[in-house]
Amino acid sequence: MKTATAEKTEATTNLAIHTRQLDLWYGTFQALFKVDLSIKNGKITSLIGPSGCGKSTFLRSVNRINERLGYVRIEGSVEVFDKNIYDKDVELVQLRKQVGMVFQRPNPLPASIKDNILFGHRIHNAGRRTSRSQQDEIVEQALKQVLLWDSVKDRLGRRATELSLEEQQKLCIARLLPVQPQILLMDEPCSALDPKGTAAVEELIWELAGKYTILIVTHNMAQARRASEECIFMLMGKVVEHLATDELFVAPKRKETADYIEGRYG
Secondary structure, eight states: OOOHHHHHHHHHHTEEEEEEEEEEEETTEEEEEEEEEEEETTOEEEEEOSTTSSHHHHHHHTTTGGGGSTTEEEEEEEEETTEETTSTTOOHHHHHHHEEEEOSSOOOOSSBHHHHHHHHHHHHTTTSOOOHHHHHHHHHHHHHHTTOHHHHTTOTTSBGGGSOHHHHHHHHHHHHGGGOOSEEEEESTTTTSOHHHHHHHHHHHHHHBTTBEEEEEOSOHHHHHHSOSEEEEEETTEEEEEEEHHHHHHSOSSHHHHHHHTTSOO
16 A cells, blocks of 8 residues: 555656746736646647737746846746756756657757757767767767658758758757757647648657657647647636546636637637
């Protein structure tokens, strides 16, 4: 029989991200209000809500990208695997190795496909020699994980910017994998893609499920329903509801959620 302490420890370590009373200001404007969220390890979780509700702000708080803006102020805590990432002893380079990010538009480097994949690996392994065969294995494994290997294996020396937008977005995800992140943050990852490209990236998200904790911001409620296991509805900087995706779309508990899903506002 598990003790209360053992159960609490197990419940805590099952969380990839845990925020407590998270407030965030851009100058004098408060964008997040007392956000308490628990994101399960290995799950795909989507964030939905109208424009300006705090979705992307929350996402960027999980790897501290918001800090690039000198006028951002944060109170509360964001724990990644039980460590508050806003503690003074947290190294940003190591945090962003652990928590990778994919943006709305693909942003491949103006270099070869191979060099894009090896970019992060080289930064985090500076001073360590990696043989050509090891590099080739790293590239192959990353591209296979994002279902891109078969289509690009014969053109690894070509510029990444020559790829289709769908392929570029997959490449940007693949670029994160050699440094072995535990969490993938995706901010509107399909917004620049056509329906075929969107379907391909959603297929990839499910392929990565369980291997990584994935947190997706999307304005597309159909996509949230198709491509996530849990869903969070945000409104005006606050979390309104967090449920299993099917439950949130079929039987939301809050009127605000139902109104948004049914298109009555937002």
